[in-house]
Amino acid sequence: MLTTHPFDDDKLKEECGVFGVYNVDDAAAMTALGLHALQHRGQEAAGITSFDGNEFHTHRALGHVAGNFDQEEVIGRLKGRMAAGHVRYSTSGGTSLRNVQPLYADLSVGGFAVAHNGNISNAEKLRKELVRRGSIFQSTSDTEVIIHLVATSGFRTLLDRLIDALKQVEGAYSLICMTNEGMIVCRDPLGIRPLVMGKLDDGNYIFASETVALDIVGAEYIRSVEPGEMIVASHNGLTSHHPFPKQPSRPCIFEHVYFSRPDSIVNGSSVYSVRKAIGAVLAEEIPVEADYVIPVPDSGTPAALGYAEAANIPFELGIIRSHYVGRTFIQPGDGVRHLGVKLKHNANKPLVEGKRIILVDDSIVRGTTSLKIVQMMREAGAAEVHMRIASPPTSHSCFYGVDTPEREKLLASRFTVEEMCDFIQADSLGFISIDGLYRATGEKERNQAQPQHCDACFTGCYPTTLTDLDEVEQPNQLKLLNEQVVRSERT
Numbered sequence: 001m002l003t004t005h006p007f008d009d010d011k012l013k014e015e016c017g018v019f020g021v022y023n024v025d026d027a028a029a030m031t032a033l034g035l036h037a038l039q040h041r042g043q044e045a046a047g048i049t050s051f052d053g054n055e056f057h058t059h060r061a062l063g064h065v066a067g068n069f070d071q072e073e074v075i076g077r078l079k080g081r082m083a084a085g086h087v088r089y090s091t092s093g094g095t096s097l098r099n100v101q102p103l104y105a106d107l108s109v110g111g112f113a114v115a116h117n118g119n120i121s122n123a124e125k126l127r128k129e130l131v132r133r134g135s136i137f138q139s140t141s142d143t144e145v146i147i148h149l150v151a152t153s154g155f156r157t158l159l160d161r162l163i164d165a166l167k168q169v170e171g172a173y174s175l176i177c178m179t180n181e182g183m184i185v186c187r188d189p190l191g192i193r194p195l196v197m198g199k200l201d202d203g204n205y206i207f208a209s210e211t212v213a214l215d216i217v218g219a220e221y222i223r224s225v226e227p228g229e230m231i232v233a234s235h236n237g238l239t240s241h242h243p244f245p246k247q248p249s250r251p252c253i254f255e256h257v258y259f260s261r262p263d264s265i266v267n268g269s270s271v272y273s274v275r276k277a278i279g280a281v282l283a284e285e286i287p288v289e290a291d292y293v294i295p296v297p298d299s300g301t302p303a304a305l306g307y308a309e310a311a312n313i314p315f316e317l318g319i320i321r322s323h324y325v326g327r328t329f330i331q332p333g334d335g336v337r338h339l340g341v342k343l344k345h346n347a348n349k350p351l352v353e354g355k356r357i358i359l360v361d362d363s364i365v366r367g368t369t370s371l372k373i374v375q376m377m378r379e380a381g382a383a384e385v386h387m388r389i390a391s392p393p394t395s396h397s398c399f400y401g402v403d404t405p406e407r408e409k410l411l412a413s414r415f416t417v418e419e420m421c422d423f424i425q426a427d428s429l430g431f432i433s434i435d436g437l438y439r440a441t442g443e444k445e446r447n448q449a450q451p452q453h454c455d456a457c458f459t460g461c462y463p464t465t466l467t468d469l470d471e472v473e474q475p476n477q478l479k480l481l482n483e484q485v486v487r488s489e490r491t
């Protein structure tokens with residue numbers, strides 16, 4: 001079974017991808033194609049739910065889209081002209097089948113399926129309250145909270161119930177829901193996670209986390225779903241609702257740095273162009289003399305190109321990535337775990353030998369990749385190894401749908417840039433500044449009072465309250481406070 005990369009456990013994992021089609025022939029087959037294009041967003045599990053006008057049909061499985069949705073017989077069972085799909089990297093609830101999406105329930109108002117990218121930061125609190133009131137949960141995923149809030153809402157229509165539910169939810173969500181009447185998609189009021197819409201012809205609609213999923217089915221990109229917008233696709237056509245009070249949006253800036261595919265358009269900008277611009281700003285902010293600029297493949301490549309162009313230093317492939325390692329699921333013993341990066345990357349020795357090189361990667365999370373790659377370049381005979389990173393230091397965890405390690409495991413939460421440089425054993429290390437990153441996305445600078453993006457993993461400035469975290473941390477903080485009081489009483 002294919003699930004995830006064997007050595008990625010300590011990495012910044014991706015998030016989830018959602019895809020939905022309304023009113024097309026072979027809706028499930030088209031959804032499987034869309035999910036293929038979103039596979040980079042989640043490799044733990046995949047699922048598709050379809051509706052044939054009478055019944056909902058579902059196939060959900062652990063592992064990749066290929067392998068789970070390549071059998072005609074599986075797709076054939078998912079009948080109907082409407083379907084929603086999901087690729088998952090869990091953020092709440094483990095990698096078990098019961099957490100694989102779309103989640104589905106038969107409600108008093110009809111069937112309800114939901115596919116979710118994001119993370120609900122008050123899910124634990126809501127769940128406890130729902131369970132106290134008698135809800136029986138089928139999964140451990142945060143997403144299921146939405147279903148119970150819809151089920152127990154006092155409103156009459158499903159749309160009103162969903163609005164009521166989402167008004168109680170805090171955090172990030174791009175949702176594709178299916179009901180007996182049609183499809184409802186929505187994006188949280190801050191628009192933290194992306195969601196776009198497109199069409200094949202008049203009268204049908206396609207929704208997806210990224211535009212690459214529209215490309216793969218030959219659909220035309222219409223626009224992004226707006227932050228806080230809820231769109232209903234039904235036999236009445238398309239209606240747009242704005243049920244939440246309007247507020248300035250905060251789309252995730254890391255989508256531009258790493259998560260989205262470079263051939264996607266995110267929030268109206270080409271990811272590839274933004275990544276190249278990041279590289280150019282990085283070259284301007286932290287120049288260094290060198291013979292070559294070398295990308296850390298895959299995701300460091302566009303920024304390295306931008307850096308090389310701006311610095312007028314040749315761009316060369318000094319690290320070759322094996323595409324056969326992929327993200328195959330093999331549980332390695334601890335003894336071979338450290339081989340991970342070598343398995344994936346290898347030095348192009350004849351090129352780097354005796355040369356001063358600049359390595360460009362998109363981010364440092366735990367520092368595992370950078371340390372291994374710097375060592376690899378030295379072993380290959382590089383004369384100098386300078387590391388440049390296309391994002392500011394990742395110093396805080398994400399609570400909005402990206403599975404980052406706990407804060408203390410992030411290299412930048414423990415070390416200064418100088419200490420990080422020592423840790424990865426580079427001759428120099430430089431990160432783009434937060435204002436530089438904003439400039440590369442087309443802004444003049446970061447608006448300190450009202451940042452234009454969510455950038456919490458670099459700044460610690462979270463755009464929502466984090467109820468569940470606060471409830472965990474407060475008792476600890478209280479404990480610490482009590483310990484301090486005890487200590488001061490003793491002295």
Ligand SMILES: O=P(O)(O)OC[C@H]1O[C@H](OP(=O)(O)OP(=O)(O)O)[C@H](O)[C@@H]1O
Nearest residue numbers: 011297298299363364365366367368369
């Ligand atoms: O500091 P670390 O904990 O090593 O994590 C950072 C690395 O992880 C990601 O790459 P990854 O290998 O996951 O995927 P990619 O092939 O898409 O770059 C990212 O691009 C960095 O290279």
Ligand SMILES: NC(=O)CC[C@H](N)C(=O)O
Nearest residue numbers: 015016090091092117118
């Ligand atoms: N990464 C995601 O967007 C995950 C969605 C949801 N929170 C889950 O864990 O299933």
Ligand code: SF4
Nearest residue numbers: 252398454455456457
């Ligand atoms: S914390 Fe970081 S990864 Fe998470 S939504 Fe905000 S910017 Fe994106």
Ligand SMILES: [Mg+2]
Nearest residue numbers: 297298299300
């Ligand atoms: Mg990488």
